[in-house]
Amino acid sequence: MFNTIGIAGLGLIGGSFGLAIKHNKLSKVVIGFDTNEENLNDALKLELIDIGASSYKSFSICDFVIVSVPPSQTAKVVLGLFEVLKENTIIIDVASVKGPIIADIKNSIPKGISYIPTHPIAGTENFGPRSAFRQLFNDKYFIITPINNITFAEKKVEEFAKKIKMKVKYMDAQRHDEVFAYVSHLPHVIAYNLVNLIWHKKENDEAYSFVGGGFKDFTRIAKSNEKMWSDIFFLNKKNILSAIDDYIENLLVLKTIIENNEEKKLLETLKNIRLFKEHLDG
Amino acid sequence: MFNTIGIAGLGLIGGSFGLAIKHNKLSKVVIGFDTNEENLNDALKLELIDIGASSYKSFSICDFVIVSVPPSQTAKVVLGLFEVLKENTIIIDVASVKGPIIADIKNSIPKGISYIPTHPIAGTENFGPRSAFRQLFNDKYFIITPINNITFAEKKVEEFAKKIKMKVKYMDAQRHDEVFAYVSHLPHVIAYNLVNLIWHKKENDEAYSFVGGGFKDFTRIAKSNEKMWSDIFFLNKKNILSAIDDYIENLLVLKTIIENNEEKKLLETLKNIRLFKEHLDG
Numbered sequence: 001m002f003n004t005i006g007i008a009g010l011g012l013i014g015g016s017f018g019l020a021i022k023h024n025k026l027s028k029v030v031i032g033f034d035t036n037e038e039n040l041n042d043a044l045k046l047e048l049i050d051i052g053a054s055s056y057k058s059f060s061i062c063d064f065v066i067v068s069v070p071p072s073q074t075a076k077v078v079l080g081l082f083e084v085l086k087e088n089t090i091i092i093d094v095a096s097v098k099g100p101i102i103a104d105i106k107n108s109i110p111k112g113i114s115y116i117p118t119h120p121i122a123g124t125e126n127f128g129p130r131s132a133f134r135q136l137f138n139d140k141y142f143i144i145t146p147i148n149n150i151t152f153a154e155k156k157v158e159e160f161a162k163k164i165k166m167k168v169k170y171m172d173a174q175r176h177d178e179v180f181a182y183v184s185h186l187p188h189v190i191a192y193n194l195v196n197l198i199w200h201k202k203e204n205d206e207a208y209s210f211v212g213g214g215f216k217d218f219t220r221i222a223k224s225n226e227k228m229w230s231d232i233f234f235l236n237k238k239n240i241l242s243a244i245d246d247y248i249e250n251l252l253v254l255k256t257i258i259e260n261n262e263e264k265k266l267l268e269t270l271k272n273i274r275l276f277k278e279h280l281d282g
Numbered sequence: 283m284f285n286t287i288g289i290a291g292l293g294l295i296g297g298s299f300g301l302a303i304k305h306n307k308l309s310k311v312v313i314g315f316d317t318n319e320e321n322l323n324d325a326l327k328l329e330l331i332d333i334g335a336s337s338y339k340s341f342s343i344c345d346f347v348i349v350s351v352p353p354s355q356t357a358k359v360v361l362g363l364f365e366v367l368k369e370n371t372i373i374i375d376v377a378s379v380k381g382p383i384i385a386d387i388k389n390s391i392p393k394g395i396s397y398i399p400t401h402p403i404a405g406t407e408n409f410g411p412r413s414a415f416r417q418l419f420n421d422k423y424f425i426i427t428p429i430n431n432i433t434f435a436e437k438k439v440e441e442f443a444k445k446i447k448m449k450v451k452y453m454d455a456q457r458h459d460e461v462f463a464y465v466s467h468l469p470h471v472i473a474y475n476l477v478n479l480i481w482h483k484k485e486n487d488e489a490y491s492f493v494g495g496g497f498k499d500f501t502r503i504a505k506s507n508e509k510m511w512s513d514i515f516f517l518n519k520k521n522i523l524s525a526i527d528d529y530i531e532n533l534l535v536l537k538t539i540i541e542n543n544e545e546k547k548l549l550e551t552l553k554n555i556r557l558f559k560e561h562l563d564g
Contacts, residue, residue: 121492141492171489179489182480187497189540192555193533194472198464199558207453207461209562210403210423215469217499219559226552233540233548244537248530251475255526258515266515270508273474276481277501280491 001160002027006053006062008077009069010034010043011225012123013094015132017066018048020164023134031058034129042129060084064091064160071095071231075104078115087112090153094120096180096228097235098145098173106147114153117173119143119180120166127225142166145173181239186247188229189240191221283442284309288335288344290359291351292316292325293507294405295376297414299348300330302446305416313340316411324411342366346373346442353377353513357386360397369394372435376402378462378510379517380427380455388429396435399455401425401462402448409507424448427455463521468529470511471522473503 005027007014011034018030032049033056034040044052059065059081069077074095081091091113095101098117109115122140124131142161146154150170158168171179195218202208233240257266287309289296293316300312314331315338316322326334341347341363351359356377363373373395377383380399391397404422406413424443428436432452440450453461477500484490515522539548 143492169492175489179487179492182483183490183492183497187476187500189533189536190472190476190500192552193529193536194469195555195558196536196551197468197529197532199555201464202558205461207457208465210425210451210461210465215465216562217503218469218472219562221499222552222555223559224556226549226556230545230548230552234543234545237540237543241537241541244533247475247479248533250479251471251526251530254471254475254478255523258519259523261516261519263512263516266512267508269478270474270504270512273477273481273504274506274508276477276484277505280498280501 001163002062002064004028004062004064005030006059006065007032007049008034008056008059008065008067008081009073010039010048010129011068012127012129012131012136013120014066014068015043015046015048015129016122016134016136017068017164018043019132019134020137022047022050024163026160026163027064031062033059039129043132046129046132048129048132056081057084060086063089065089067091067093070227071097071101071235075101078105079108082108082110082113082115085110085113090114090116090156092116092118092157094118095235096184096232097177099177100235102145102147102173109147114151115147116154116157117145117147118157118161119145119176120161121184122166123224125220125223127228137161138165140166142168143176144168144170145176146170147173177236178239181236181243182246185232185236185240186243188221188224189233189244190247191218192229194218195222283445284346286310286344286346287312288341288347289314289331290316290338290341290347290349290363291355292321292330292411293350294409294411294413294418295402296348296350297325297328297330297411298404298416298418299350299446300325301414301416302419304329304332306445308442308445309346313344315341321411325414328411328414330411330414338363339366342368345371347371349373349375352509353379353383353517355513357383360387361390364390364392364395364397367392367395372396372398372438374398374400374439376400377517378466378514379459381459382517384427384429384455391429396433397429398436398439399427399429400439400443401427401458402443403466404448405506407502407505409510419443420447422448424450425458426450426452427458428452429455459518460521463518463525464528467514467518467522468525470503470506471515471526472529473500474511476500477504 030049031051033053074093312331313333315335356375402424
């Protein structure tokens with residue numbers, strides 16, 4: 001499908017792309033670079049990539065480039081790559097926030113190069129090249145938030161995503177950031193806050209180390225890569241702050257229901273939540 | 283260990299006790315009763331118990347009784363059983379809230395009967411006799427919140443819990459309710475509230491049906507038995523309301539950190555949370 005794919009940033013996502021590309025033979029060769037030397041060495045050792053590049057300069061030979069660096073670095077790395085890429089190259093980024101990154105990039109796209117902002121909805125609580133695995137993307141959504149119209153380049157990226165078994169959706173970037181503030185970023189804020197609260201309780205009192213099944217689920221989320229999440233919180237700040245406000249407003253309603261012993265109302269709410277969950281499970 | 287164990291309430295917990303008792307041969311016979319006829323029939327069909335009783339009256343032959351009904355029914359069922367139990371019987375309840383239930387019971391304990399309040403920290407998001415399994419309690423904590431001193435009866439209950447592979451801890455009932463408001467009840471409130479919020483968003487906008495890994499963990503919690511959780515929220519109201527206030531206060535601090543772009547502070551907080559999680563994993 002491509003002659004040379006370049007992967008910028010060899011963490012869980014970048015590394016898993018390397019494995020999926022190689023397994024599905026989507027490129028003659030896969031080159032990779034990471035500013036963290038250990039990550040680069042691990043990626044080579046684990047054969048996530050074929051060739052470790054010494055800098056982004058080598059990416060000039062690529063016809064397809066995936067930028068999977070921390071969200072706060074994404075625009076900078078994409079703009080840097082614009083300096084070295086040859087004509088007709090397609091470059092995608094995979095950051096979980098789209099609007100602010102596109103804003104930094106869209107007026108600097110060189111003629112002949114296609115920049116496609118994307119968000120593969122895939123990940124685990126683990127991070128780094130050692131956590132990469134080739135089935136990470138199977139049956140997951142791959143969201144494309146095109147800058148203008150859907151052209152040949154978007155269609156090519158769509159084809160690429162489908163070849164690694166992803167389900168492709170197009171979405172407006174602003175809307176993407178609003179929706180993901182609720183369905184992904186808010187849950188992380190909520191989980192981080194709970195684990196932080198219990199942790200401080202436990203620091204002063206060992207009795208708080210009894211943690212049941214419910215709480216364990218939260219700690220799994222809270223184990224995620226802190227740099228990535230810190231970047232996401234700041235980049236999507238406006239949407240996340242209003243999601244937090246919305247969350248607190250709803251929590252105060254639930255608190256009042258408990259406070260006033262409104263059993264019928266509470267049972268109905270909890271039941272609806274369970275039915276929604278069963279609906280999600282399909 | 284016992285001649286006849288009686289189980290009042292044949293849901294996930296009661297049913298799993300039946301299986302664990304039978305597997306470990308802790309009683310010559312296990313009888314059970316549930317006001318829900320379907321549960322009683324299922325429990326018999328699934329062999330969670332040996333004999334289905336037609337009412338609590340038959341529990342007069344038991345030397346050990348486990349009350350595993352919804353928390354709001356617990357005191358009522360225990361008090362009712364006091365009318366029929368013979369001398370030297372030990373009766374335990376297993377509700378997740380202890381203080382208010384003990385308060386309703388402690389002045390009515392008949393001479394010769396031992397009532398021991400307990401809380402086995404075991405459960406799944408499933409409920410009902412069909413979700414029972416005998417390994418539910420393996421390696422989990424079994425908390426005893428004795429009314430007065432630890433006597434022969436508490437020791438006997440401790441021995442019983444250890445025979446089904448549980449780790450026994452003694453704890454003051456008030457303290458139990460304070461701690462579990464944070465480590466178990468609050469996480470459920472938090473998860474319910476998030477799922478409820480996203481569900482209402484999705485009702486008006488299909489785009490909110492993109493749910494990533496993080497959110498899925500929340501829906502697992504929110505799938506739990508609504509009657510049990512509604513009971514818990516009302517019974518442990520005072521502690522849960524103050525845990526909610528504490529949670530919101532902390533969330534507003536986190537919100538301010540995001541609002542003011544305090545990256546160093548945020549990274550440090552998120553990293554500490556991850557280290558706490560790694561500490562919990564041991």
